[in-house]
Amino acid sequence: MRVKPSWTLFAAASGLAAAPAAANAAELSVSVEIPRLSVAEYHRPYVALWIENADQAAMKTLAVWYDVKLKNNEGNTWLKDMRQWWRKAGRTATMPADGVSGPTKAPGKHQVTFSGAQLAGLAPGQYALVVEASREVGGREVVRVPFAWPPKAPARPAQAAGATELGAVVVTAKP
Template sequence: MRKLPVALSAAALATIATPVLAADLNVSIEVPRLTVAAYHRPYVAVWIERPDNTAVRTLAVWYEVSNTAEGKDWLKDMRTWWRRGGRSLSLPADGVSSATKAPGRHAVSIPGARLRDLPAGDYVLVVEAARELGGREAVRVPFTWGRANTARAAGTTELGAVSVAVTR
């Protein structure tokens, strides 16, 4: 009981030392419906980069998690993500990996707590999709961390609209 206030104040100090307080990052990703003979849901990676293309962290990877034997064999088809961080990530990872998604809009919400060590500044949210017997596409959405803002972009082949909202 005596220790608790000390721990709290240490946490409070750590929070004060970082520039961004309790902002959430909300991403919406549209997986387009494609009329092809052999449709397979795409593998999708979502990550944050700095404007110089250096990766900050992976937020989400949608792949065939349930296929423990072969599901990871095609992670490398998300080529840009694989180079910029995917290959050094251990999957599955809690809060990052999940199953592939059907066509439609999907939300990826990252609570501020998970990004509390991210310095304020300009970043790019990247969504990359790769589909079996299909193509590959990456959509880049520049956004600012540290104040409320929204941004959007859209793909043309393997991805639809992608929007980013930083909320307080």
């Protein structure tokens, strides 16, 4: 009896199956600083993190930090105050979303990491991580940080900083 070699066996033996596995091993680490503001009435900001392509089209919402515990989902009402995210991705999103929604964050540095599996739909290319913050009785600010996906080699972290509602935003793509 003669056994025909299967395509998967050939791909595994030749290393062709390693490419998707390498992309899944990659990760995108993001550090977002929410500054401590000295104001009379302070409210934690709503914050959205998403990825845009070179045409500034939203490719994937990574995180939305808002008041998820208000009764009757009232926190959803104020998501539209993050205007750019809302226009590009938010109005079609169903919130809360598992793995995306989270509570507002206190002032300080907040680190989140996204695996290659979470970013599997991104084609190789240049992107921007966009962070938008909006605060009740406060302002609104957007910060964009460019990065390449998937990362081919360890690279320096890319960063940008806001002026009021956001501090430093640092993006590190690791192969």
